[in-house]
Amino acid sequence: MPDKSRNKENKEIKKEQTRCGFVSVVGRPNVGKSTLVNKMIGEKISIVSRVPQTTRRQIRGIYTDERGQIIFIDTPGLHLGSDRLDRFMNRSSTGTLDEVDCVIHLVDPSRRVGEEEKNVVQHLKSIKVPIILGLNKVDLKSLDFTPYISLWEKMAGKAITDIKHLTMIAISGKSGINLDKLMDIIFHSLPRGPLLYPQDIICDLPRRLAMADIIREKLFNLMRQEIPHSLEVYIEHVQPRKGNMLNVKALIMVARPGQKEIVIGKKGEILKLIGTKARKELEILLESKVFLDLHVKAKKGWRDNLSVLQDLGYEFFID
Ligand SMILES: Nc1nc2c(ncn2[C@@H]2O[C@H](COP(=O)(O)OP(=O)(O)OP(=O)(O)O)[C@@H](O)[C@H]2O)c(=O)[nH]1
Numbered sequence: 544m545p546d547k548s549r550n551k552e553n554k555e556i557k558k559e560q561t562r563c564g565f566v567s568v569v570g571r572p573n574v575g576k577s578t579l580v581n582k583m584i585g586e587k588i589s590i591v592s593r594v595p596q597t598t599r600r601q602i603r604g605i606y607t608d609e610r611g612q613i614i615f616i617d618t619p620g621l622h623l624g625s626d627r628l629d630r631f632m633n634r635s636s637t638g639t640l641d642e643v644d645c646v647i648h649l650v651d652p653s654r655r656v657g658e659e660e661k662n663v664v665q666h667l668k669s670i671k672v673p674i675i676l677g678l679n680k681v682d683l684k685s686l687d688f689t690p691y692i693s694l695w696e697k698m699a700g701k702a703i704t705d706i707k708h709l710t711m712i713a714i715s716g717k718s719g720i721n722l723d724k725l726m727d728i729i730f731h732s733l734p735r736g737p738l739l740y741p742q743d744i745i746c747d748l749p750r751r752l753a754m755a756d757i758i759r760e761k762l763f764n765l766m767r768q769e770i771p772h773s774l775e776v777y778i779e780h781v782q783p784r785k786g787n788m789l790n791v792k793a794l795i796m797v798a799r800p801g802q803k804e805i806v807i808g809k810k811g812e813i814l815k816l817i818g819t820k821a822r823k824e825l826e827i828l829l830e831s832k833v834f835l836d837l838h839v840k841a842k843k844g845w846r847d848n849l850s851v852l853q854d855l856g857y858e859f860f861i862d
């Protein structure tokens with residue numbers, strides 16, 4: 544997806560001096576992984592919400608400057624759920640760890656260390672590549688980093704300063720605190736090599752999935768309780784329409800008829816609101832006027848249904 548990223552503003556890049564590599568951003572849900580990747584890239588490529596488990600698949604965000612190229616992999620938050628979609632999400636997250644050049648373990652010190660966090664460190668403690676422990680959300684006041692440092696020390700059996708390949712940095716993905724420093728640390732940890740993507744590419748997410756995610760983000764920001772967890776969006780078609788417009792037909796799938804009623808709202812008002820918010824962003828993405836046709840269907844147990852998940856684009860799904 545070529546875009547108006549800050550990548551384009553960069554000076555000419557001297558090929559023989561560049562560093563290039565993959566950096567996986569992992570952590571439990573809601574710690575700010577997608578926010579951080581968006582900020583580092585300088586454009587919104589991954590959706591963000593207050594609801595845990597917003598990201599459902601790997602999204603690559605590509606940053607290029609005269610130093611080289613960083614391919615960030617935004618991953619779904621590692622969590623303890625166990626249905627098919629949960630397993631897919633967790634595998635999308637841990638599946639990157641052996642193939643990348645650097646890992647950012649992002650934590651949210653405004654929340655307590657929990658089982659999920661122990662699970663993340665368990666996955667990370669034996670990997671061989673450099674790990675950056677990102678103590679995120681430092682824009683919030685009076686954070687205590689100690690429990691997260693102690694967790695690493697306990698799991699690794701040594702002082703944090705003795706853990707090989709581990710660097711620590713306090714940052715804020717939202718306000719940008721220390722992100723230049725983080726970028727320096729990342730570039731230093733990457734191998735020398737040529738750029739892997741053209742300079743003007745910032746994201747590898749297929750367009751239909753990016754479109755579906757825009758709609759899903761609006762739903763996540765309006766819906767409460769278990770509804771976000773139970774819903775998915777599928778782009779059925781994109782067709783040209785009179786007046787240089789694109790007709791986008793999207794299905795919102797929920798798990799129960801009661802949820803369908805909530806998503807539609809009284810006299811369709813919720814659906815209308817979501818449509819208006821999503822259409823604006825779709826028009827930016829597609830660089831065209833959009834007529835958005837949203838409809839809602841209840842399908843029980845879709846999160847566990849292999850063929851539905853495959854239709855929704857959760858490919859490479861091996862159970
Ligand atoms: N105060 C503060 N809030 C942040 C920061 N980074 C992210 N947030 C908020 O944290 C919430 C979760 O952010 P996301 O970027 O969606 O988190 P995530 O780790 O990608 O979440 P999942 O995709 O669900 O795993 C959102 O409400 C963000 O606005 C930060 O640096 N400071």
Ligand SMILES: [Mg+2]
Nearest residue numbers: 576577597598
């Ligand atoms: Mg995310």
